[in-house]
Amino acid sequence: MTAPPESGDMPPEEFERASREVFEWMGEYLADPSTHAVLSEVEPGEVLAALPPEPPESGEEFSQILRDFRDLVLPGITHWNHPGFFAYFSISGSVPGVLAEALVATLNVNAMLWRTSPAATELEERVSDWTRQLLGLPPEFRGHIQDTASTSTLVSLATAREATGLGVRDAGLSGRDVPALRLYCSEEAHSSVEKAAITIGIGRSSVNRIATDSNFRMRPSRLIDAIEADLAQGARPFCIVATVGTTSTTSVDPIAEVAAIARQYDLWLHIDAAYGGAAAAIPEMRHLMAGWEQADSIVVNPHKWLFVPIDCSLLLLRDPAATRSAFSLVPEYLETPESDRVTNLMDYGPALGRRFRALKLWMTLRYFGTSGIAERLRKHIALARDLADSVEAEESWVLAAPVPFSTVCLRYDPGHLTGEQLDRANEQILERVNASGEVFLSHTRLRERYTLRVAIGNIRTEKRHVQRAWELLREAAEVV
Ligand SMILES: *Cc1c(COP(=O)(O)O)cnc(C)c1O
Numbered sequence: 001m002t003a004p005p006e007s008g009d010m011p012p013e014e015f016e017r018a019s020r021e022v023f024e025w026m027g028e029y030l031a032d033p034s035t036h037a038v039l040s041e042v043e044p045g046e047v048l049a050a051l052p053p054e055p056p057e058s059g060e061e062f063s064q065i066l067r068d069f070r071d072l073v074l075p076g077i078t079h080w081n082h083p084g085f086f087a088y089f090s091i092s093g094s095v096p097g098v099l100a101e102a103l104v105a106t107l108n109v110n111a112m113l114w115r116t117s118p119a120a121t122e123l124e125e126r127v128s129d130w131t132r133q134l135l136g137l138p139p140e141f142r143g144h145i146q147d148t149a150s151t152s153t154l155v156s157l158a159t160a161r162e163a164t165g166l167g168v169r170d171a172g173l174s175g176r177d178v179p180a181l182r183l184y185c186s187e188e189a190h191s192s193v194e195k196a197a198i199t200i201g202i203g204r205s206s207v208n209r210i211a212t213d214s215n216f217r218m219r220p221s222r223l224i225d226a227i228e229a230d231l232a233q234g235a236r237p238f239c240i241v242a243t244v245g246t247t248s249t250t251s252v253d254p255i256a257e258v259a260a261i262a263r264q265y266d267l268w269l270h271i272d273a274a275y276g277g278a279a280a281a282i283p284e285m286r287h288l289m290a291g292w293e294q295a296d297s298i299v300v301n302p303h304k305w306l307f308v309p310i311d312c313s314l315l316l317l318r319d320p321a322a323t324r325s326a327f328s329l330v331p332e333y334l335e336t337p338e339s340d341r342v343t344n345l346m347d348y349g350p351a352l353g354r355r356f357r358a359l360k361l362w363m364t365l366r367y368f369g370t371s372g373i374a375e376r377l378r379k380h381i382a383l384a385r386d387l388a389d390s391v392e393a394e395e396s397w398v399l400a401a402p403v404p405f406s407t408v409c410l411r412y413d414p415g416h417l418t419g420e421q422l423d424r425a426n427e428q429i430l431e432r433v434n435a436s437g438e439v440f441l442s443h444t445r446l447r448e449r450y451t452l453r454v455a456i457g458n459i460r461t462e463k464r465h466v467q468r469a470w471e472l473l474r475e476a477a478e479v480v
Helices: 012-031 046-050 062-076 095-107 118-134 149-162 191-199 220-232 255-265 276-281 283-289 320-327 358-393 419-434 463-478
Strands: 142-146 181-186 207-210 236-243 268-272 297-300 313-317 397-399 407-412 442-446 449-455
Touching: 012 062, 012 095, 046 062, 095 358, 118 142, 118 313, 118 358, 142 149, 149 191, 149 236, 149 268, 149 297, 149 313, 149 320, 181 191, 181 220, 191 207, 207 220, 220 236, 220 255, 236 255, 255 268, 276 283, 276 297, 276 358, 313 320, 358 397, 358 407, 358 463, 397 463, 407 419, 407 463, 419 442, 419 449, 419 463, 449 463
Parallel strands: 181 207, 181 236, 236 268, 268 297
Antiparallel strands: 142 313, 297 313, 397 407, 407 449, 442 449
16 A cells, blocks of 8 residues: 555556556446346345455555456446346446546536536536437427436426425425325326325325326326316316336327326426437437427436436426426525526525536537437337337237337237236246346336336447347247
8 A cells, every 4th residue: 555645645646557447447348348247147145245344444456446346346237338238228328428427527526506617507508408409399498407317207296396386395285284286197107206296295196197098108088087086076186297208118198188188277297208208319200209398397318318327317397497496495505696697506406416417418419419319219219120020020929019219018929828827938038038148128017917128228239139139039938
């Protein structure tokens, strides 16, 4: 161990050595993450057991720490940057975004106030607007970045709750006489909507899950029925969450019809387009989300399908002042003389401190350009269509849902198995395929039936990776 330098931090000469070693590893890794098994093969507790229970008393050599990163940590990593990662929604930490993250960590900015880094706030304003344009949304939307779609939706729903005029922010919901607030989303909506309901104090029972049609889209007539029934009971409908790209099947609610209903009943409309919204970067895909420009708020995650490293969720607001009045709370120690002339990003959500996330979005958009991004998304969509065609052509397999974007839901169904047997067979297929280390798939349940999902979205995924997944699926089905 070298003696502590004046500054207390790692000395510059050592940084030069260590950073070369780190970046060399990063370069090799990013050149081909598929040299690793995509799904970590460790057993529960294995990583924990390999780590010393107590922290080191004296400092250690960085090269030793890095060696332990390789030997102890890496085996417990599931490789989200692997081209065979098709589980959940596959994502990409593309190289421009990775480099941006290194710069962000170097600056270590907390972008809570404009003055705590004017460029962090103003770059966020600019690049949020670039993303709005990328998605073809009108200029009345103003965006800012949250960590996740879950937080973006929470912020939107808290704003919607304040827009009721019930003054919940100050008076709370307990111990006084307020009507039961009611929120509507489809039965396919993401769990983050219910989690937001838990957090904003209206409770899960206030979430009215609307039935979907045969293509997993919210039924507008059922939505109207539910609102009318709630009104008749004296409840207070306040918000609809419609989804562009639901998590199980990527179905798209009929946005224009839902928007008309929101207008008719004067309800807040939030669009959860965490994954599917990215497809609006492709002009010929925009018909799918037509009507979303009528929403009060929209969430799209650049960390999902726009190649930006996690975490980066864009929340677009029609009326940012409404969100500001729902959340702004400025103690004396955070007062600044310029506050009426600038945006202080701490005013737009529950957190004070915030990472400088705009830099990675800026560098990623600049490096690929809007047409480069559209090209990459088109490729993923084409790969998904090809796979869907192959599934449809295969007698003992069925496509379990339409494929509007780049996610394919499928099921092995040779025709002679009962429901339970089918579930078990598909579970076994999934286990077998995931044990290959070559691809990683996840599952869902559609109309009670166990369903496999292949979500294509990693920047490194090529036709051969999707073909290999399909081959592994069919091989696994032969032995169940
Ligand atoms: C992934 C996803 C979310 C949650 O995203 P986080 O950023 O992980 O919170 C919400 N809604 C939909 C439709 C999603 O696909």
